[in-house]
Amino acid sequence: MEPTRRHLLGLLGLAGGCAVWPLRSTARQAPPPLRVLFYVSSHGTVHENWSIRLRYRDNQDYVLSLGEAPRSEFSPILRPLWPHRDKLVVVDGVGYATALVTDLLAHASGAATCQSGWVPREIEGPSMVLEGPSLDQLFAAEQDTPFPSLEWGVSAGIGVSFGPLGNLLPQESDPVAAWRRLFPSATNPARPEESRLIRQRQGSVLDLAADRYTSVLPRLAAEDRDKIALHRDLVRDLEVRIAELDAIPCTPSAQPTAPPPPDAAGYPDHMIGAFLELATVALSCDLTRAITLRVGDIPTATVGAPPGDLHNDIAHAVASSPEAARYMTLHHTFHALQIAQLLDTLDAIPEGDGTLLDHTIVVWHNEISTGDHELHTVPVVLAGGTGVLRTGHYHRFAPRYALASGSGLQRLGQPHNRLLNTLGRALGLETGPLGTREVPLANGEMLDCTGELPGLLR
Amino acid sequence: MMLSLSLSLSLSLSLMSCSGPDPGPRWLAPGAPSPLRHLSPSQYSNAVQDLFEGVQLPSIQLPDDPKVGAFDHMASAQSPNPLWIEAVQAAAVRITDAAMEQPGPWLPCPDDGGPDPRACGHAVVRDLARRAFRRPLTPEEIALYLGFFEDQLAGSGSFRVALQLALQAILNAPEFLYLLEITPDPGSGPRIPLAGHELAARLSFTLWNTLPDERLLTAAITGALDTADGVEAEAWRMLEDPRITQGVLRFHHLWLDLGDLDESFSRNPVRYPSWDPSWVPSLQDETAALVWRVFDGPKPTLSSLLLDPQTDADRVIAELYGVAEGPGPVPSGRAGILTRPAWLTAKANLINPSPVQRGAWILERMLCAPPAPPPAGAALNISDLQLATQGTNRERYSQHAADPACAGCHDAIDGLGFGFEHFDSVGIWNELDGDSPVDASGVIWVGDLAGTPFDGAVELSELLAGSETVHRCVARQWFRYAHGRVETEADAVILAQLEARFLETGGELPELLVELVRSETFRTRRAP
Numbered sequence: 001m002e003p004t005r006r007h008l009l010g011l012l013g014l015a016g017g018c019a020v021w022p023l024r025s026t027a028r029q030a031p032p033p034l035r036v037l038f039y040v041s042s043h044g045t046v047h048e049n050w051s052i053r054l055r056y057r058d059n060q061d062y063v064l065s066l067g068e069a070p071r072s073e074f075s076p077i078l079r080p081l082w083p084h085r086d087k088l089v090v091v092d093g094v095g096y097a098t099a100l101v102t103d104l105l106a107h108a109s110g111a112a113t114c115q116s117g118w119v120p121r122e123i124e125g126p127s128m129v130l131e132g133p134s135l136d137q138l139f140a141a142e143q144d145t146p147f148p149s150l151e152w153g154v155s156a157g158i159g160v161s162f163g164p165l166g167n168l169l170p171q172e173s174d175p176v177a178a179w180r181r182l183f184p185s186a187t188n189p190a191r192p193e194e195s196r197l198i199r200q201r202q203g204s205v206l207d208l209a210a211d212r213y214t215s216v217l218p219r220l221a222a223e224d225r226d227k228i229a230l231h232r233d234l235v236r237d238l239e240v241r242i243a244e245l246d247a248i249p250c251t252p253s254a255q256p257t258a259p260p261p262p263d264a265a266g267y268p269d270h271m272i273g274a275f276l277e278l279a280t281v282a283l284s285c286d287l288t289r290a291i292t293l294r295v296g297d298i299p300t301a302t303v304g305a306p307p308g309d310l311h312n313d314i315a316h317a318v319a320s321s322p323e324a325a326r327y328m329t330l331h332h333t334f335h336a337l338q339i340a341q342l343l344d345t346l347d348a349i350p351e352g353d354g355t356l357l358d359h360t361i362v363v364w365h366n367e368i369s370t371g372d373h374e375l376h377t378v379p380v381v382l383a384g385g386t387g388v389l390r391t392g393h394y395h396r397f398a399p400r401y402a403l404a405s406g407s408g409l410q411r412l413g414q415p416h417n418r419l420l421n422t423l424g425r426a427l428g429l430e431t432g433p434l435g436t437r438e439v440p441l442a443n444g445e446m447l448d449c450t451g452e453l454p455g456l457l458r
Numbered sequence: 459m460m461l462s463l464s465l466s467l468s469l470s471l472s473l474m475s476c477s478g479p480d481p482g483p484r485w486l487a488p489g490a491p492s493p494l495r496h497l498s499p500s501q502y503s504n505a506v507q508d509l510f511e512g513v514q515l516p517s518i519q520l521p522d523d524p525k526v527g528a529f530d531h532m533a534s535a536q537s538p539n540p541l542w543i544e545a546v547q548a549a550a551v552r553i554t555d556a557a558m559e560q561p562g563p564w565l566p567c568p569d570d571g572g573p574d575p576r577a578c579g580h581a582v583v584r585d586l587a588r589r590a591f592r593r594p595l596t597p598e599e600i601a602l603y604l605g606f607f608e609d610q611l612a613g614s615g616s617f618r619v620a621l622q623l624a625l626q627a628i629l630n631a632p633e634f635l636y637l638l639e640i641t642p643d644p645g646s647g648p649r650i651p652l653a654g655h656e657l658a659a660r661l662s663f664t665l666w667n668t669l670p671d672e673r674l675l676t677a678a679i680t681g682a683l684d685t686a687d688g689v690e691a692e693a694w695r696m697l698e699d700p701r702i703t704q705g706v707l708r709f710h711h712l713w714l715d716l717g718d719l720d721e722s723f724s725r726n727p728v729r730y731p732s733w734d735p736s737w738v739p740s741l742q743d744e745t746a747a748l749v750w751r752v753f754d755g756p757k758p759t760l761s762s763l764l765l766d767p768q769t770d771a772d773r774v775i776a777e778l779y780g781v782a783e784g785p786g787p788v789p790s791g792r793a794g795i796l797t798r799p800a801w802l803t804a805k806a807n808l809i810n811p812s813p814v815q816r817g818a819w820i821l822e823r824m825l826c827a828p829p830a831p832p833p834a835g836a837a838l839n840i841s842d843l844q845l846a847t848q849g850t851n852r853e854r855y856s857q858h859a860a861d862p863a864c865a866g867c868h869d870a871i872d873g874l875g876f877g878f879e880h881f882d883s884v885g886i887w888n889e890l891d892g893d894s895p896v897d898a899s900g901v902i903w904v905g906d907l908a909g910t911p912f913d914g915a916v917e918l919s920e921l922l923a924g925s926e927t928v929h930r931c932v933a934r935q936w937f938r939y940a941h942g943r944v945e946t947e948a949d950a951v952i953l954a955q956l957e958a959r960f961l962e963t964g965g966e967l968p969e970l971l972v973e974l975v976r977s978e979t980f981r982t983r984r985a986p
Contacts, residue, residue, distance in 0.1 A: 103833065127524040163537055163539050167524075202551075208627045227537060234543040
C-alpha cells in the first residue's frame with residue numbers, strides 16, 4: 001500500500017504531539033471544499049405519496065422544473081422540502097440492478113450496494129463483503145481532514161459504508177461518544193497535567209505501534225498483509241488526527257443530552273437531531289468532509305401507529321394494507337422533515353460566496369425501494385452542492401430494463417450505479433465507473449452499469 | 459444426502475486417531491487457510507481484565523464486527539477501520555489510567571516508582587508484554603519497549619506517565635490485538651505446525667475466551683503442546699479450570715442469539731404490560747445456568763442441553779413459569795434451551811411469537827440448512843398488528859405460506875417453528891391463541907428426520923436431541939467458533955472426524971472440544 005499524505009506527514013515529524021497545525025478554518029479556504037452527507041433511511045418509500053408524476057407519461061423519461069412548482073404540487077412526502085426546491089435534485093426511477101441479481105435478503109444486498117455499486121457477496125449469514133469500498137470512502141480517502149469520514153447510526157440500520165478492503169464499517173450509535181471523538185477531553189480530570197502529558201505523547205505511542213505493524217508485515221501470508229498494512233496506515237492517520245484535533249480552532253457544540261427510551265415516540269427525533277447537529281459542526285469546522293447517518297427502524301409511536309415492530313408489522317404490509325401505507329407515508333415524511341431541518345441549518349451558515357449547503361451534497365436515499373422488499377425504484381433526493389449539481393429539477397426515468405428476480409421480473413429506469421458515477425464525478429473523483437460494471441438482464445443481454453445519469457450535473 | 463452423510467461417517471471412522479500414540483505429521487495437502495483474526499470485543503475485555511487482575515477497569519466496549527452466522531469474531535468479517543483503531547487507542551488510555559489509580563499485584567512498587575523507578579518500570583513492562591503477547595519477548599523487543607519507557611520517563615519526568623505510555627504501546631501492538639501465527643518453520647510441508655505459544659493462544663481464546671494462563675504459557679515453552687496428546691492433556695486441564703465457563707457460555711450466547719436481547723429490548727406494552735427490559739439478565743442467566751449445569755454435570759451432552767428439565771427460578775423466571783422461586787423442575791411443556799424464555803423471547807415479534815424466526819434459527823443453527831431469504835418483492839404481509847390479516851398466529855402464517863412461491867421454504871421453516879406456538883413473545887405458556895386452542899404440531903422436513911411429525915416443543919426437542927444431523931451441525935458450529943472461519947471443502951475430512959467423534963461419544967460436549975483442539979487443522983496452519 002502506498003504511504004498516504006498523512007503517513008508522510010507523520011514520518012516527517014509533523015504529526016507529533018507538539019506539532020502546531022496550520023489553521024484550517026474553511027472560511028479561509030477559497031473556494032470552500034465540497035462535502036457529502038449521506039442520510040440513509042429505511043424501508044424504501046410509498047411511491048404514490050413520494051413521486052411527482054405526470055399523468056399518462058409513465059412510460060417516458062421527463063424532467064420537471066421544481067423552482068416554479070407550487071407547494072401543492074409536491075408529493076405529501078416531499079412537501080417538507082418545498083422551501084428548498086431550488087437546491088434539490090429528485091431522482092425517480094433508479095433501481096438496484098446490482099442487488100437484484102443476487103438472491104440475498106433485499107435489505108442486506110440493497111444496503112451493501114446502495115453506496116458502493118458492487119454486487120455483494122455473502123460470507124455466511126448476514127455479513128456481506130464487496131470487491132472494493134463504497135463511494136463515501138473513495139471520496140474520504142482523497143480528503144485531508146482529521147476524520148476521513150464519520151459513520152453514525154440510529155436504531156441499528158444495516159450498514160452502508162464499506163472500507164478499502166470491501167468490509168462493512170461499524171457505525172457509532174451513541175451521539176455522546178461521537179461528540180467525545182470530535183471534541184476529546186482529559187481522561188482523568190483529577191490529574192489534568194498527567195492527562196495532558198499522556199495525550200500530548202500519544203503520537204509516540206502510536207508511532208511505536210505503527211512500526212510494530214510494519215515489522216510483522218513481511219512474515220504474514222499474502223492474504224493477511226492487506227489487513228495489517230491497513231491497520232498500520234490507520235494508526236498513522238490517528239497519530240495525525242490527535243495532533244490536528246488539538247490544533248483546529250473549532251467551538252465544540254454542547255454535549256448531546258440523554259435520549260428518551262428507544263421505544264419512545266421522541267427517540268429518533270432526539271437522536272437524529274443530535275447527530276445532525278454534530279454533522280453541522282464537523283462539516284463547518286472541516287473536521288471531516290464525508291458523513292453517513294444511517295437510520296434503522298424507528299418506534300411505531302413516532303408515526304402514531306400502535307406499539308409494534310415498524311419493519312415486520314407495518315413496512316411489510318404496505319402493499320396490502322392502506323393503513324400500513326398511511327403509517328409508512330408518515331414515516332418517510334418524518335425523514336423528509338429531518339432533511340428539511342438539516343437543509344435549513346446548512347443553508348443558514350455563510351461560507352465563501354454562498355452557504356455551507358452550497359458546498360455540501362446531501363444525499364437522502366435508502367437501501368430498498370418499498371417496504372415489501374422491492375428494489376427497482378429507489379427514492380433518491382439530492383440537495384445542495386449547487387456549484388456542481390444542476391439543482392431545482394425532478395428527473396423521472398421510466399421503467400426500461402427488465403431483470404429477473406425470485407419473485408418475477410423487476411423493471412427499472414436506470415441502474416443506480418449511474419447515480420453513483422454521477423455523484424463520484426460531482427465529488428471530483430477520478431476513479432472511473434464505480435462498482436460492478438455490468439449485470440445480466442432477464443433477456444440474457446448485459447446491462448451496462450457504467451456511465452452517468454443525464455442532466456444532473458452542471 | 460443421508461447416503462453421503464453415512465459415507466463420510468464411515469470414512470471418518472476409519473481415519474480416526476483419537477487415542478493411542480500420536481501418529482505425527484501426515485498432512486499431504488495444504489488444506490484450508492487460517493486467516494488472521496483480531497480479538498473480538500469480549501476477548502479484548504477479558505484479556506485486559508486478566509492483565510490487570512484485581513483492578514476495577516472501566517467498561518470497555520470495542521465496536522462489534524459484523525457477525526458471520528452466529529459468531530462475532532470471524533476473520534472474513536474483520537477489517538481494521540478508523541472507529542475500531544481509535545477505540546483501541548482510547549481504551550488503552552482509559553485502562554492504564556484506571557490501573558495506575560489502583561496499584562495492586564500488577565505494580566510491584568509505589569505508583570511514583572519508589573526508590574528505583576527504572577527497575578520497577580522495566581519489571582512491569584516485561585511482565586505485561588509477555589502476558590499480553592502470550593510469549594517470551596525477543597531481546598530486540600525487550601530493548602524496544604524498555605527503551606520506549608526510558609525515553610518517556612526522561613521526556614515527561616513522570617514515572618506514572620511513562621509507565622502508562624509504555625503499557626499503552628503494548629495494548630496497541632499487533633502481538634496483543636491479533637492472533638499472529640507467523641513463526642517461521644524450517645520444514646517444507648504444505649502445512650506448518652503452530653509454534654507452542656501460537657497454539658496456546660488458539661487454545662485459550664477458544665476454550666476460555668481470554669489469554670493463556672501461566673501453566674499454558676509454560677506448556678508452550680516446554681514443548682508440551684507439540685503433540686496431539688500433549689494438547690489433549692492440556693485441554694482436559696483447561697476444561698477443569700473455572701475460565702472454561704467463559705468460553706462455553708460465550709459460544710452458547712452467540713449460537714442462541716441471546717445477544718439480541720439487550721437493555722433496550724422492548725415488547726408490546728398493551729399485550730405485555732409487565733414486560734421490563736430489566737428482565738433481560740434474568741432470561742439470559744437462566745439459560746446460561748442451564749448450559750453450565752449441563753456442561754459441568756454428569757451427562758454433559760447436546761441431548762441434555764435440549765432436554766434438561768431443571769431451573770433455578772429467580773423472581774422473573776418464577777413469574778413467567780408460574781412457579782415458586784428457587785431450584786426445581788420446569789413446568790410441563792418445557793424442556794431444555796429451546797423452551798426457555800431467553801431463546802423464545804429473542805425469536806419472537808413484539809406481540810406474537812414468530813414461527814419463522816424460530817424455525818429459521820433451527821434450520822440454520824441446528825440443521826446447518828439455512829433457508830434462502832425471501833426474494834425481492836415477495837409478499838411479506840405477516841403483520842402482528844393485523845393491519846392486513848386476521849386469525850390466529852398460526853393461521854396468519856399458514857395463509858402467508860400458501861403462496862407456492864413461499865411454500866418451498868416456509869414448509870420447512872414454519873414446520874419447525876409452529877412447534878413453539880404455545881410460547882408467546884416473552885416465553886409464557888398459553889393454551890389459547892385468541893379464542894382457539896393452540897396447535898403446536900409440526901413436521902421436520904430437513905436432515906435425518908425429514909418427514910417426521912411432532913406435537914409441541916418438548917417432542918421437537920426430543921427429536922432434535924436424537925438427530926445425527928443436529929449433532930453434525932453443532933460440531934460444525936463449534937468448528938467455526940474455534941477457527942474463526944466458515945469451513946471449506948478442504949476441511950471435509952477433519953469435520954467428518956469431529957462429527958464422528960461427537961456421535962460416537964453420544965454427543966459429549968467436553969469430548970467434542972478436546973477432539974476439536976487436538977485436530978491437525980487446529981494445531982497447524984497453511985504454509986504462506
